[in-house]
Amino acid sequence: MLEKAQQGTWPSCAPIGYLNISTGDKRGIGLDPERAGVVRRMFEWYAADNCSVDEVRARATAEGLTTKHGTPPSKSTIERILKNPFYTGTFVWKGKTYKGDHLPLISFDLFHRVQAALRKGNHPVRESKRSFAYTGLIKCAHCGCSITAGTHKGKYIYYRCTGACGRCNTRLIREDRLEALLGELVQRIHIDDETIEWVVAALKESHRDEKAYHDEQITRLQAEIKKLQDRTDIAYEDKLDGKISEEYWERKSRQWRSRQFELRRSVEQHEKASQVYFEEGTTLLKLAQRAYDLWLAQSQIEKRRLLDVLLLNCTFDGEKLVATYKRPFCWLAEGSLGLVWRG
Numbered sequence: 001m002l003e004k005a006q007q008g009t010w011p012s013c014a015p016i017g018y019l020n021i022s023t024g025d026k027r028g029i030g031l032d033p034e035r036a037g038v039v040r041r042m043f044e045w046y047a048a049d050n051c052s053v054d055e056v057r058a059r060a061t062a063e064g065l066t067t068k069h070g071t072p073p074s075k076s077t078i079e080r081i082l083k084n085p086f087y088t089g090t091f092v093w094k095g096k097t098y099k100g101d102h103l104p105l106i107s108f109d110l111f112h113r114v115q116a117a118l119r120k121g122n123h124p125v126r127e128s129k130r131s132f133a134y135t136g137l138i139k140c141a142h143c144g145c146s147i148t149a150g151t152h153k154g155k156y157i158y159y160r161c162t163g164a165c166g167r168c169n170t171r172l173i174r175e176d177r178l179e180a181l182l183g184e185l186v187q188r189i190h191i192d193d194e195t196i197e198w199v200v201a202a203l204k205e206s207h208r209d210e211k212a213y214h215d216e217q218i219t220r221l222q223a224e225i226k227k228l229q230d231r232t233d234i235a236y237e238d239k240l241d242g243k244i245s246e247e248y249w250e251r252k253s254r255q256w257r258s259r260q261f262e263l264r265r266s267v268e269q270h271e272k273a274s275q276v277y278f279e280e281g282t283t284l285l286k287l288a289q290r291a292y293d294l295w296l297a298q299s300q301i302e303k304r305r306l307l308d309v310l311l312l313n314c315t316f317d318g319e320k321l322v323a324t325y326k327r328p329f330c331w332l333a334e335g336s337l338g339l340v341w342r343g
């Protein structure tokens with residue numbers, strides 16, 4: 001078993017989401033096509049949707065997740081899954097961590113976010129108290145207090161000013177109506193075709209400048225690396241000829257080597273920076289283009305997350321929502337872009 005572990009194969013019963021498989025006389029771990037998807041989503045629910053363990057269990061059961069005995073998973077089974085690093089493609093055997101040869105279901109990053117959420121003892125508040133999607137996002141335009149939410153006859157959800165600063169007459173608004181107004185804010189983030197051409201051209205040009213700068217730096221660094229190499233070569237010959245002492249050679253050549261190492265690292269950083277600049281630009285452009293489509297397709301939790309990304313602040317006067325966008329979306333919101341570009 002230890003030998004198997006050292007070779008990267010989990011030497012025991014596969015956890016939920018995986019199967020013990022054998023091809024010929026070789027035994028290994030493969031994905032369980034029926035369960036792998038649900039198990040991956042469980043991590044996402046817990047980390048991204050702020051679900052409690054009970055909610056994760058309810059959702060997973062609703063999606064048909066069963067244990068190997070065919071029964072619905074218990075709460076402790078769910079917890080065991082969420083704490084198991086096996087799903088990142090590693091495993092622990094007799095106190096040692098091994099890199100497994102099985103396919104990872106989730107990233108290390110997601111796993112660590114789940115562990116952090118587990119440590120916080122996870123969201124017990126949500127169960128006793130109903131939470132609303134858009135509270136804490138909007139302020140009253142009249143008195144500056146927060147807009148909070150409640151239910152009417154246990155049926156409709158509405159939003160209103162808390163009136164914490166005294167009586168306030170801002171009218172209340174039903175959630176579906178508010179959501180439509182928020183959708184309009186998202187819709188304003190869009191780029192027409194003509195502007196897209198501008199942005200792409202500008203991005204290319206600016207990337208050229210950016211790239212030229214990094215290329216220049218790389219050339220300079222490489223010249224310095226070569227100079228140090230030449231110096232080292234000459235000093236080596238001098239040492240052979242007895243012109244410089246062994247001690248002097250050791251000291252100097254070590255110094256030059258470590259400087260060369262630093263320079264090479266800078267070269268790498270410049271190479272990477274040039275790449276990142278362009279990728280971030282194009283990713284942002286794509287996101288902005290799809291913002292409203294994303295909005296329409298998402299759950300309320302995701303809608304709220306999108307608003308948190310886009311909006312700096314937002315006020316409601318009983319009729320209209322007025323928002324300030326965060327950078328760089330403020331430049332992409334309708335009406336403001338032409339101005340920036342003319343400038």
Ligand SMILES: [Zn+2]
Nearest residue numbers: 140143161168
């Ligand atoms: Zn108010």
